[in-house]
Amino acid sequence: MKRYSAFAIAREAARYHTGWERAWASPEPRARYDVIIVGAGGHGLATAYYLGKTFGITNVAVIEKGWLGGGNTGRNTTIIRSNYLQDPSAAIYEKARSLYETLSQDLNYNVMFSPRGVLMLAQTHHEMRGYQRTAHANALQGVATEFISPERVKEIVPIIRLDGPRYPVLGGLWQARGGTARHDAVAWGYARACSDMGMHIIQGCAVTGVRSEGGRVTGVETSRGAIGCDKLGIVVAGHSGELAGMAGFRLPIESVGLQALVSEPVKPCMDIVVMANTVHGYMSQSDKGEMVIGGGTDGFNSYTQRGSFQHIEETVRALIETFPMISRLKMLRQWGGIVDITGDRSPILSKTPLEGCFINCGWGTGGFKAIPGSGWGFAELMAKGRSPLTDAFSLDRFREGRFIDESVAAGVAH
Amino acid sequence: MLILHCPHCGAEAAETDLTPGGQAHLRREGPGASDEAFEAYLFQRDNPKGVHFERWRHAYGCGKWFIAARATDTMEVFGTYPAQTSAPPRELLDRIAERRPDWRGRGEA
Numbered sequence: 001m002k003r004y005s006a007f008a009i010a011r012e013a014a015r016y017h018t019g020w021e022r023a024w025a026s027p028e029p030r031a032r033y034d035v036i037i038v039g040a041g042g043h044g045l046a047t048a049y050y051l052g053k054t055f056g057i058t059n060v061a062v063i064e065k066g067w068l069g070g071g072n073t074g075r076n077t078t079i080i081r082s083n084y085l086q087d088p089s090a091a092i093y094e095k096a097r098s099l100y101e102t103l104s105q106d107l108n109y110n111v112m113f114s115p116r117g118v119l120m121l122a123q124t125h126h127e128m129r130g131y132q133r134t135a136h137a138n139a140l141q142g143v144a145t146e147f148i149s150p151e152r153v154k155e156i157v158p159i160i161r162l163d164g165p166r167y168p169v170l171g172g173l174w175q176a177r178g179g180t181a182r183h184d185a186v187a188w189g190y191a192r193a194c195s196d197m198g199m200h201i202i203q204g205c206a207v208t209g210v211r212s213e214g215g216r217v218t219g220v221e222t223s224r225g226a227i228g229c230d231k232l233g234i235v236v237a238g239h240s241g242e243l244a245g246m247a248g249f250r251l252p253i254e255s256v257g258l259q260a261l262v263s264e265p266v267k268p269c270m271d272i273v274v275m276a277n278t279v280h281g282y283m284s285q286s287d288k289g290e291m292v293i294g295g296g297t298d299g300f301n302s303y304t305q306r307g308s309f310q311h312i313e314e315t316v317r318a319l320i321e322t323f324p325m326i327s328r329l330k331m332l333r334q335w336g337g338i339v340d341i342t343g344d345r346s347p348i349l350s351k352t353p354l355e356g357c358f359i360n361c362g363w364g365t366g367g368f369k370a371i372p373g374s375g376w377g378f379a380e381l382m383a384k385g386r387s388p389l390t391d392a393f394s395l396d397r398f399r400e401g402r403f404i405d406e407s408v409a410a411g412v413a414h
Numbered sequence: 415m416l417i418l419h420c421p422h423c424g425a426e427a428a429e430t431d432l433t434p435g436g437q438a439h440l441r442r443e444g445p446g447a448s449d450e451a452f453e454a455y456l457f458q459r460d461n462p463k464g465v466h467f468e469r470w471r472h473a474y475g476c477g478k479w480f481i482a483a484r485a486t487d488t489m490e491v492f493g494t495y496p497a498q499t500s501a502p503p504r505e506l507l508d509r510i511a512e513r514r515p516d517w518r519g520r521g522e523a
Binding site for chain 2: 239241242250251252253254255298299300301302303304308309310342343398399
């Protein structure tokens with residue numbers, strides 16, 4: 001792999017950019033691999049990357065039904081934060097956030113991580129108490145957050161209206177090293193690094209069945225023939241239930257639609273991410289100047305990658321109350337993704353009833369920010385059989401009542 | 415916007431008049447049930463990409479619960495029926511089978 005650098009740009013400029021190579025190869029699938037990962041989104045590719053980089057397992061294939069990063073990795077609002085209440089959540093999200101800090105250098109691919117700061121508004125007394133508690137918990141967990149006053153909120157976000165009619169801003173939970181990253185680049189960067197390690201990324205290849213022998217996984221059937229493996233990692237977000245069905249077990253997961261939208265581009269007016277969870281809306285400004293807006297999930301199961309119109313209306317109505325200056329913005333486009341929501345709204349990174357088969361799912365509405373940490377933990381789980389990062393997120397917590405009371409992936413703003 | 419026929423009051427109810435209630439026809443486990451059975455009752459849900467049976471309440475209408483058979487991949491609605499039953503009506507199942515010959519039945523994804 002040729003490294004990207006300022007020198008490479010100069011070199012290619014001098015020869016009409018004829019020397020750039022493809023970022024990743026598209027090989028024919030082999031008959032078997034040590035590890036197959038189903039799903040070439042951020043989580044799947046990150047898993048493959050850390051399997052190779054940290055645990056030396058490079059005979060890996062990542063199989064993708066559609067195209068690389070074409071699911072929720074390309075559909076989210078790119079927010080990165082780790083200000084969670086419970087220890088297991090804070091640990092895996094902070095691992096992810098800290099890996100994002102150096103991901104561009106690590107991958108030699110600019111993922112445009114921008115630690116611009118994430119502010120979660122407290123707009124009810126309940127939220128005040130909740131976020132103060134979170135700030136205290138974060139101090140103990142080593143996650144840098146602070147609870148700030150409305151005056152400080154106004155200082156950080158001058159366009160905000162503090163004294164809204166329904167929900168005045170009473171304070172905020174501020175994570176200065178949270179922010180955003182370029183979502184596609186995260187998938188592309190991991191894919192390029194995986195391909196460089198000799199892993200196979202096989203796009204346009206749908207898994208149609210899971211093969212097993214004596215309770216142990218032996219491979220998958222795909223639209224391009226059967227492929228054998230020792231270990232199988234299912235990392236397919238909204239379609240987890242479908243894959244679990246092929247592997248012969250059920251999940252505490254329902255798939256629902258979640259929407260986002262962006263406005264026409266405007267001049268820079270807000271240089272942080274603001275989340276208003278009481279009114280279900282959150283907003284940031286992209287480098288192109290568009291206001292990126294995310295809202296709530298639908299209340300019913302869906303695989304259609306579109307959502308109900310009234311959720312957009314609710315979200316925009318709430319944001320206009322908080323940011324009156326956006327009231328005349330035209331919306332450029334709107335889209336939906338299918339998110340997998342678990343019984344306790346926290347993810348599942350776990351062994352499964354089928355030996356050798358592992359599942360990483362249930363990230364619901366908050367998956368993008370977790371990609372590097374999720375990949376790291378899941379790779380360790382697959383390579384060694386357990387990982388301190390994923391212990392609490394096992395499937396059997398539902399039977400044992402060990403829920404993670406977090407609403408990490410709740411059907412609200414993330 | 416999703417529009418469902420309320421089998422109680424006969425209204426064509428828009429999504430904003432309705433409250434979703436999750437998977438229909440769950441069987442409640444009682445005392446003495448195994449941990450597995452109770453886990454399945456509490457948390458494990460049908461999540462098919464296709465025909466799904468789900469509970470709805472006509473919240474801003476007559477206030478009553480009913481069940482809808484809907485395709486989660488196309489949003490096609492096959493029919494609705496009152497919630498006071500433990501299984502879908504035969505004629506509705508026939509209608510679904512006619513529209514979706516490959517459908518393997520409820521709970522079979």
